[in-house]
Structure formats: C-alpha cells, structure tokens
Amino acid sequence: MSIKRNLITYSIAFLIILLLNFILPRMMPGDPLMAIYGDEALVAMTPDLKSHLIERFALDKPLWQQFGAYISALFQGNLGWSYYYNASVSKVILGSLPWTLLVVGSSLVLSTFLGIVLGIESGWRRGSKTDRAMLTGLMSLNGFPDFFLGLVLLIVFGVLLGIAPLSGALTPYSGLSGMSLVLDVLRHMALPVAALTIAHLAGGYLITRNTMITVLKAPFMLTARAKGLSQRVLKYRHAGRNSMLPVITMTGIWLGRIVTGALFVELVFAYPGVGQLTYQALLSRDYPVIQGVFLMVAISVLIANFAVDLLYPKLDPRISYAH
C-alpha cells in the first residue's frame, strides 16, 4: 500500500474543494462582488474600493484567471477580508479556534476513552445485568442531540442549582490570574464538555461493545485463554485492542468536524468558538467568514481521514497485507 497513491487521492479531493469554494459565490445570482463580500460590502463599497476589489479578484477577467488569482491569494494564507469584522478572515477564525479546540478536543478524548472502556467492560459481560443497564442507559442518551443535553445541563446546574456559570468561557473582568483563572476556565467548560461527551459517548460505546462480542468468539481468544493469561490482559490487550479499529474510524470522522462539531453547544453556552462565529456570520451574511470556515472544515476532514489511514496499519497489521 502506498502513501503516495493516498496523497494523490487526497490532493484531488483538496482541489475539488478549492474549486467548489471558488465557484459557489460566483454562481450566486447578482453581483459576484456582493456574493463574495456579503451585506457589509454594500455599505462599505466606494467606487474606488470596488474597482480595487474587481482588480484583486480579477473579476473582469476570464474564469480561469480568476481561479489563478484566488489560488495564489490562498497560498499566501489570505482567506479573504470580512467587512463585518473589518479584519482578515484568517485572523477572525484564529481568534475563535483555540476555544473550540479546547472544548471539542477535551470532549473528544473523554468520549472516545470512556466509550472504549465502557464498551469493553460491557461486551466482556455480555448479557449480564451491568451490560443491560449500560446498554439501555447509553442507547437512550444516544437519541438526544448535544444541544438538548447542553440545555438540560444548563438549566439544572446553571439556572436551578446555580453552581455552574450561565455563559461564556471565563468570568469577564474578575481579575483572576494563574491557578484561579485556570479553575475559572475549567468551571466554564465543564458543562459544554459534559454535553458533548455524553452525546458522543454512546456511539463509541456501542461500536466497541459490538466488535468486542465478535472478537471474544475469535479463535485467538481461545488460545490466549488456554495460555492462562490473566483476565485483565485478556480483556484489554487481546480483545480490547482488536475492538478499537471501528472506534478509531469513528473518531477520525469526528475529528474532521472538530472545527464546527460544537456549533449548537457553543450557541447554548455562548461559548466563544468557531461555531458561534459561524452562526454570527450566517446571521450577518458574512460570506467571507462562512467560506473560510467551510474551507477549514474541509481541510480538517481531509487531514483527519489521512491520519486515520496512516494509523490503521499500526493498529492492525492485516490491513497493510491486504493491499
């Protein structure tokens, strides 16, 4: 199996994404300049600025030349200019990104880890009371969307009990620093992380449990048992490791959506991440920001898939033999 062939496939996908991102605003009805810059441009547009922008995007040139101008700007890290924020799109997105990564990253790690552990334990005890209780409990949680769980958590812990903050990522102007600031940030992220973790926990759990049940029947498990290995080693090193593959795929898909994965939860908690930014951009029709986020999501999906492709053979050597 060649990484090279993989790279070519991904490059083609990447090019198609760029092409789409380029062509969509130009296909919208009306003035493409308006479509590229949204409502704000209408306000900010002086004749001077207009001719400058037409030149910059080569809007008076044939389409392929426009595409050239677009690509060259992109490779200089220029995602466009947001007239709403009066700032470059990359700067606007980078400002919100750390908060999203913090919340989504933490919940991704937590839900994957917990999902695998609970899945292994549950599958190991298939048919027992513990297994059935976990299965029923997690299956029912699986039905709830993350923002609904967020809302319930917020109403219970924030409004009724008053022990969690109602919004934001930290207490503004509290004068906190050092350890107390870290604690304040943790306190603010607790509920959003919990909502995302609970909502995504069931997926990993169910997949691990299913695979676990299949793996337990495999002949190598019988051999391992016959060798007299301890329960723990059997459960985690032999059965567990072989049950992880589908979860890794799922986490990979999830990882691709890391940028916008928390959109609704961020809205519920007024958390200052990319989801919040995307929502605001939609409301104010800030097309440059929407496109920037779209491009980032597409790229992170590609990267995540690529990483999963690389990781697979390491977890299961059979995959490289298959090619």
Add this chain to the structure above:
Amino acid sequence: MTGTRNLLPKVTTIIMAFILLFLPACGNEEIPPSSQIDTYTIADSIGDWGYPSPYAHYFRGPGYVRMSFIFETLVWKNATEFVPQLANEWSYKEGDNSYTFKLQENVKWHDGTEFTADDVVFTYEYTEDYPYQWVDNSIVESVEALDKYTVKLYLSKPYAPFFQDVAGAQPILPKHIWENVTVPEEFLELEAVIGTGPYIFADYSKEHGTYLYQANDSYYLGTPAVKEIRFVKVTAEMNPAALEEGSVNSASIEAEVVTEMESAGFTVITDRPSWNAKLTINHQKEPLSSKEFRQALAYAIDRESLVQIVLRGNGVAGSPGLMPPTSVWYNPDTPQYAYDPGKAQQLIEGLGYNRLDNGYFARDGHLLKLSLIAAADYKDLGQFITQQLEQVGIDIDFQTLEAKTVDSKVGAWEFDLSIYGHGGLYEPSILERVILDESFNSARYSTNNELTQLLNEQLTEMDTTKRKDMVFQIQELYAEDVPALTLYYPTSYFAHDGSIQLYYTMDGIAIGMPIPLNRMCFVQ
C-alpha cells in the same frame, strides 16, 4: 434583526419562562440613587460589536452605542428632546443657511488635552476624506472656527433632520490624535479610543464579546453614576436567569417572560416601535401595477390577527402610511384598509377578473397567480399571507429562499411579492430613503409626482409645523397608492434592576438606534 426567529430560541424561552415561575422571586436591594454604584453590567447576546473607536466598531447600532460612551457629539438627545452636549448653545441663520455652535469651555479629552473648536472643524474636514459610516456629512459645505469656542457650519441646502442625522450623531474626534491617521479603520491603538465622554475605555475582548469602561471623574456635565460599566455576553435565553442571579443589571428579554420579570421586581421598558416588516410589491408588473389591485391586497390581509398569530400579540398592526401609530409624525387620517376580503374581491373583479369554480380568479383564460418570495426568517409571516390571499382567490406560490437571493431578485424586479423588514421609523427623513431610493430595500416608487415632490421638499422644510403637514400628506398619498404594505411593528422589551434609570431615547440614539443605553442615563 428582529425578524430573525428560529425554533431553538423559541423553545428555550418557553422552557425558561416556565422555570422562572418556580424560582423564588428575589427582591432587588434598593440602592439610593445619589451614590455612585461600583459596577453596572449589561448583557448582550452577540457580545462583540467591534473595537469602540468610531472607525472600528461594526456597522450596527450596538457598535455605535459602545463607541458613544467614549465619544460625544455636539448635541445629544434624552428621552424627550435635544440637549446640549459639547455645544451648549446653537442658532440657525436662514440667510446663509448656517448653524453656529457655542462650545463648552471646560472640556478635556481623556488624555488631558483641552477640547476646542479646532477639534470640531478637524472632525468635519476629516470625515470628508474618511467618511464615518453612520453619518452622511455631505450636507455640510464648510466649517469654520469663529473663535476658540465657537464653530459655524454652513450647509449646502436647508436640511430639516440636521440634528438627528448629523450634529447629534457625528462623534467629535481629537485633532491631536487623528490628524496623522490615514487608515482610520486599522487604527486600533489606545489613542483611538480617547474621547470626551463620561466613560473611559478600559478593555475590549473580541472573542469573549466583553467591554469594560471606567468613570471619567472630571466629566464636565456631571458625575458618572457608575465606577465601572461592563458589557458581557449572555445568550438571549439566559438573560432572565442572569438578571435573577444578579450577575447582570440589565438585559433585553423576550415577551414571554415580561410578567415574571416584573413580579420578580425588575423594571421592564419598551420603546415606541421603529421597525417594520413589509410586503414588497412589484408595482411595475401587471396586475400589480394597478393601484386598485394593490389596495385589494391591503384589504385582503388581516394585519390585526397577523400580529396575534405571527407575533403572539407582541406588536402593533402595520399602518399603510409606514409611520407607526405611536409616532409623533403619525397621521391618524391615513387610509387603513381594515380587513375586508369582500371589498378585496370587488376591487379585483373591477379589473376584469372572474372567479372560477375552484375559487381562484382568472382573466382572459389566465389564472390569477402570484409568486411570493422571502427569506426563511419570514416563513411564518409568508405562510399567513399566502393563506389570506388564497382565501380571496389569488393563487400564491410561496417560496423561502436564501436571503441574499431574495435581495437580488427583488433588486432586479424578478418577483411579484416579497417580504422585507427595516428599522429607523422615527425621523421622517427615512421616508424619502425607503420610498424613492433605487436599492432593493426601498419601494422605488417615483411614479406619483406629488408624492415624490413632497418627499424631497420635507427634507428642506425648516419649519416643523409645515414639515409635519407635508409628512401627513405623504402618509396619505403613500397609503392611497400602496407601493408596499407595512404589515406590523414588533415590540421589544428590556429589563433592568432599577439601580440606573434607563430610558429609550427620543427618536432613538443618534440617527435612530432603538437601544435604551443612552450614556446620559449613566451620568448624575
């Protein structure tokens, strides 16, 4: 925008209203009005409105308001009238069409430099080169300083809304800071937020959507009532809970929780409506080009029950003359077209249409069919109108489209009916813009010469009584022709704990922002 409502906030609000019923009502501690309060916190659901310098804040009302705590204008408004600010006296001279402003003499910029007439002259000259987006200064022909504390502004023609649109909206910039700034939008230093206002800039966080201001203790018009003002970001649905737990002092609230908030001891205030949703009509196209047909549409839509159903009662039915009934400029004799489907059908029949067996009208074998396009925000409203027009016998094809697509279709006259909303229904200068302008958000109706002439003339009429007469006539003519039909004016609510007496400014803050955070509420 007021029109933006989706399901998630609605559901949350209802849940919150329900929960509030069961929360113990915590009474607010009475704070004696004369003492200075330590902190006052204002909740906002969007939070970030840009760096509060005149050139960096976002082009939205709340952005201006955050800037206005720092920067001041020549004149300002309170709840009822124009009041002195940087200028303490003014006079208008009809002969040379000029305003003379006598300036306050003991004013200092936040960096300690003295404020003089040079700053005012500089501001009006600077904004000619670098226009400030909220204020159209083109009416000002020239400015001169008569002495250190007197300025004279010459206008190119008489302009009735001069205070509302220019003198009361243009923030005055310190010459010593801005004279060397050539890209004002990118000037984001601390000096960019040096003003003369009652509050001094302390902090702004874009990501968290927060602002911090500190009292300007040497303010010339009184003592700031608060040591520290904070703007923080709270989701709209959490505003009631944030008020209850005391983490914020004021916030806008949804209609559903008004009673609960009042019984919990909060003061709820509401403004005279200034925003309207309207039915845009393609009056260039048959059969909509006929005045009688447009009148039939007005008769066919029950605007009273529309308010009850679509706004759940939180609004006022639209007046066909555009100006809301609560406005001082409202003409009570404006034709109202009270709901009368029979009358609507009569008018349509008068245009040669016959009703078919299926209930729809047709003429010369063609079914009377109209398209209605609107952004998804107006889905409920669109469905209501479709149903009402179908009832009188017009076949309506209703489609929700992406907002931008609607705008460009309307802009290119590629539509029959559409729905659009805009604010600013305070000062009648708005009438000229939303009736005559050539952009998609205007009715673009200039076929009635009498109306066009009145719309232009009222702008230059300096006698208020005469101008009011003209505005009254405009409403009658506009309502008679129905180039567009105002459907409703929604009501919005703002709750506060009473520690600061908030009010809505007459005709909105500056050029008409319906936000009850006038900086003068925060000055004793």
